[in-house]
Amino acid sequence: MKIRAASLVELHAFLSVCTTGTMRQAAEQLCVTQAAVSRAVGRLERRVGCTLFERSAQGVTPNAAARALQARIEPSLLELERAFGEFAESPTQRSTLRLSVVPTLGTRWLMPRLGAFQAAHPGIRVELRQFHHNEDFLRDDVDVWIYLKRPTTRWPRGISARYLIGREITPVCTPAIAARLKRPGDLLNEALLHHTNFPDNWRLWLSTAKVDTTRLRLGDGFDLANNLIVAATSGMGVAVLQPCLIEHELASGELVLPFELSVSTGRGYFFCTRKAADGKKAVEVFRRWIGSMVQAGGRART
Structure with missing residues (x-):
C-alpha cells in the first residue's frame, strides 16, 4: 500500500505553527530549531500541493486550507500521542528517565540518594547523560536537567524550571582552622580558597557579615567545586560553598561551619524539563521524589 500521509515530524510542526502563530514559538514548543520547523512545513506544503500559511513580518497565518487540514488531523494526532503515552507508562513497561546533572x-548530592529512588520506583530506569555547559536545552536525549541558574540565565520558553537547592553559601574549613576563627573578620587572615567562576562569593558573604573587605585577598582558585572541596578538606584554607555539596565531610567532621551565617547568591540548582513533558509519569515521579529529598533536609547515607 502506498503511504500518502505526511510524517509525524511534519504534522507536529504544522499543528504547532497553527496554534502558536509563529515559526519561532513553534520551534520553542517542540524543542527544535526554527529552521527545522520551516523545513517540515515546507515539505508538508509540497506534499499537499498548496500553500498552507500566509507569511508576513508579523508571523504566519493559517489559510482556509490549513484550517481544514488542522480540523481533520488534530484529533487523530492527539489520540496517537495519548496512546503512546499510556503504553509507555504502562505498569508492564519499564520507563527510562534520562538525566543531565551538574x-x-x-556526584555529591544526587548519587548517594539514587539508590533510594530506584528501590522505591523499580519501574523507572535512570540513565545519566553527559552534562553540557552553556546548555541550549534542544537535546532530545535528556528528559530532566538539573542546571545551575546564574543571575543572567533566561530559560527558553519551552522549558519549565523550578528551584531545587543550592542558593546559600557559607564558609567551611577543617576543625583546626575553625579553632582560630572567633569572628568573621578573622577570615581575612586565612587563605580564602575560591571558585574561579564565582570570585565574588567571598566579598558577598563578608559584606553580609559586616566585614570591611578593603583588605580582602583571595587565595588559590579552582574551576571545579569538587577540587575546591578537596582543597578545603586537606587544610589549604577556608572555602565558601553550598552546604549541600559537603554533606559527607560535615557528617564525618572533616569540615565544619565556623559561622552560622548563610548568604544567598541568587543562583542555585534548578529542576528543568520541557513543558511538553509536564505530566509524563516518570518525570513527575522523579520531580516529587527529589522535592521530598530537598524538603527532608537530611543527609544521605554514607
Missing part, C-alpha cells in the same frame, strides 16, 4: 551536585 557534575559536582550529581
Whole structure:
C-alpha cells in the first residue's frame, strides 16, 4: 500500500505553527530549531500541493486550507500521542528517565540518594547523560536537567524550571582552622580558597557579615567545586560553598561551619524539563521524589 500521509515530524510542526502563530514559538514548543520547523512545513506544503500559511513580518497565518487540514488531523494526532503515552507508562513497561546533572551536585548530592529512588520506583530506569555547559536545552536525549541558574540565565520558553537547592553559601574549613576563627573578620587572615567562576562569593558573604573587605585577598582558585572541596578538606584554607555539596565531610567532621551565617547568591540548582513533558509519569515521579529529598533536609547515607 502506498503511504500518502505526511510524517509525524511534519504534522507536529504544522499543528504547532497553527496554534502558536509563529515559526519561532513553534520551534520553542517542540524543542527544535526554527529552521527545522520551516523545513517540515515546507515539505508538508509540497506534499499537499498548496500553500498552507500566509507569511508576513508579523508571523504566519493559517489559510482556509490549513484550517481544514488542522480540523481533520488534530484529533487523530492527539489520540496517537495519548496512546503512546499510556503504553509507555504502562505498569508492564519499564520507563527510562534520562538525566543531565551538574557534575559536582550529581556526584555529591544526587548519587548517594539514587539508590533510594530506584528501590522505591523499580519501574523507572535512570540513565545519566553527559552534562553540557552553556546548555541550549534542544537535546532530545535528556528528559530532566538539573542546571545551575546564574543571575543572567533566561530559560527558553519551552522549558519549565523550578528551584531545587543550592542558593546559600557559607564558609567551611577543617576543625583546626575553625579553632582560630572567633569572628568573621578573622577570615581575612586565612587563605580564602575560591571558585574561579564565582570570585565574588567571598566579598558577598563578608559584606553580609559586616566585614570591611578593603583588605580582602583571595587565595588559590579552582574551576571545579569538587577540587575546591578537596582543597578545603586537606587544610589549604577556608572555602565558601553550598552546604549541600559537603554533606559527607560535615557528617564525618572533616569540615565544619565556623559561622552560622548563610548568604544567598541568587543562583542555585534548578529542576528543568520541557513543558511538553509536564505530566509524563516518570518525570513527575522523579520531580516529587527529589522535592521530598530537598524538603527532608537530611543527609544521605554514607
